[in-house]
Amino acid sequence: MMQWLSNIFRLGLKELRSLYADPVLILLIAYVFSFAVYAVATGAKLEVINASVAYVDLDRSDLTGRIIGAILPPEFDTPQEIAASDLDRVMDNGDYVFVLSFPPRFEADVISGMLPEVQLNVDATAMVQAGNGSVFLQEIITAEITKFVARDDTSTSLPIDLVVTAQFNPNLQSTWFSSVMQVINNITILSVLLTGAALIREREHGTIEHLLVMPVSPSEIMLAKIWANGLAIILAAVLSLWLVVQGILAVPVAGSIPLFVAGTVLYLVSVTGLGILLATFTTSMPQFGLLALPVLVIMNLLSGSTTPMESIPNWLQTAMQVSPSTHFVAFSQAILYRGAGFETVWSNMLVMVGLSAVFFIIALIRFRQTMAADH
Known part of the structure; x- marks a missing residue:
């Protein structure tokens, strides 16, 4: 041995x-x-960082301004306004990962409860940013609309208080x-x-x-x-x-x-x-x-x-x-x-x-x- x-x-x-x-x-x-x-x-990087965003604003209301203003770094770059006729072109060229499109009378239809549509175009070739970023944008839009309708900038009027605790990697x-x-x-x-x-x-x-x-x-x-x-x-x-x-x-x-x-x-x-x-x-x-x-x-x-x-x-x-x-x-x-x-x-x-x-x-x-x- x-x-x-x-x-x-x-x-x-x-x-x-x-x-x-x-x-x-x-x-x-x-x-x-x-x-x-x-x-x-x-x-x-797996998280969303500096994702490019453009928007088409056919309403130009206070509500659309609030939504655009809530899209902030470091997750997103400053949103850039484009014309409606340029939407397909910028998506085809890959200029932006996300393009939001607000229809005319968007704010008025929200106030009257008519459930207007907001179009979110996503370049899904950037898979990680597309998936996570679209969720973030949906949350931003929902939160701003809820606060606007409730006329309350401090609360989203949710029926529960959801507390998320990230274990082992608190900042994700x-x-x-x-x-x-x-x-x-x-x-x-x-x-x-x-x-x-x-x-x-x-x-x-x-x-x-x-x-x-x-x-x-x-x-x-x-x-x-x-x-x-x-x-x-x-x-x-x-x-x-x-x-x-x-x-x-x-x-x-x-x-x-x-x-x-x-x-x-x-x-x-x-x-x-x-x-x-x-x-x-x-x-x-x-x-x-x-x-x-x-x-x-x-x-x-x-x-x-x-x-x-x-x-x-x-x-x-x-x-x-x-x-x-x-x-x-x-x-x-x-x-x-x-x-x-x-x-x-x-x-x-x-x-x-x-x-x-x-x-x-x-x-x-x-x-x-x-x-x-x-x-």
């Missing part, structure tokens, strides 16, 4: 030296866990979500790529033959690659959480970092094993990249990190339970967003242990077959 552990440790040191000697991979790790996290968190900032999810997704991507690239590199450099004549077993070689590459990824991920997410982006991390690291170690066994498994079916880095790309896309898009699992069809939710990324995302979100403890996430950790064992065994069997064929 001691010799087995010693071999794993020494082979892992070899992997770390090989990684250190590859400036491209070092640069990739640094980029993915620093600038890439910052760029995605600050560039990909997409940066809080996207920055942490980017770190989690990058762990999956680099775990597959680094371990797979390590095996491909052995073949391309001819060092796989050296391993074949050494008194080491396939399990020792695999575990060495797993712990060495996994250590680099965990260190980079923790530094990213501390320096980029918490430091630069000022996003609070609610839960225990050590508990997150413990779960990440369990997850890495399965996902790095997957990287080795994919590498055994290829002979070059381009082939490995083409094979890994669709696997990574499916794992990330359907893991719950991009869209909630509840939004995925039931049969696909069931199928994705065999993916370790699904359980790792749930585990990470519970800890980093909601501050969950071990008593909450132990079931996710147990599932990751089982999946890691399955993926490791399958990868080990395939790796042994590949080494026997090479030998």
Whole structure:
């Protein structure tokens, strides 16, 4: 046993030296866990910000002026008035995301209770802004009309007092979500790529033959690659959480970092094993990249990190339970967003242990077959 552990440790040191000697991979790790996290968190906004609005006012009444005046930054740019004949043109050109059209006698019809129509044209190609922004505009129009009819600027005369409390992200900032999810997704991507690239590199450099004549077993070689590459990824991920997410982006991390690291170690066994498994079916880095790309896309898009699992069809939710990324995302979100403890996430950790064992065994069997064929 001691010799087995010693071999794993020494082979892992070899992997770390090989990684250190590859400036491209070092640069990739640094980029993915620093600038890439910052760029995605600050560039990909899910909330409505500076949405362009135009309006056609055929009534020019006090009511339409109040509604236009209530459409304010930072959600919306200052509304621009256009002529009715320009409405189709500006929508076709994509000049505005929203165009409001008020009919003649709008205020008089509201006062007389005739239920006049207000047309809201939405450029739905800007999907996120279109969906959320149209809801905001409907709320603004409803509130202003209600206050106008009631002649009360302080109350909308609702029969209830609705109190909304946003937990874990009180200001509903997409940066809080996207920055942490980017770190989690990058762990999956680099775990597959680094371990797979390590095996491909052995073949391309001819060092796989050296391993074949050494008194080491396939399990020792695999575990060495797993712990060495996994250590680099965990260190980079923790530094990213501390320096980029918490430091630069000022996003609070609610839960225990050590508990997150413990779960990440369990997850890495399965996902790095997957990287080795994919590498055994290829002979070059381009082939490995083409094979890994669709696997990574499916794992990330359907893991719950991009869209909630509840939004995925039931049969696909069931199928994705065999993916370790699904359980790792749930585990990470519970800890980093909601501050969950071990008593909450132990079931996710147990599932990751089982999946890691399955993926490791399958990868080990395939790796042994590949080494026997090479030998």
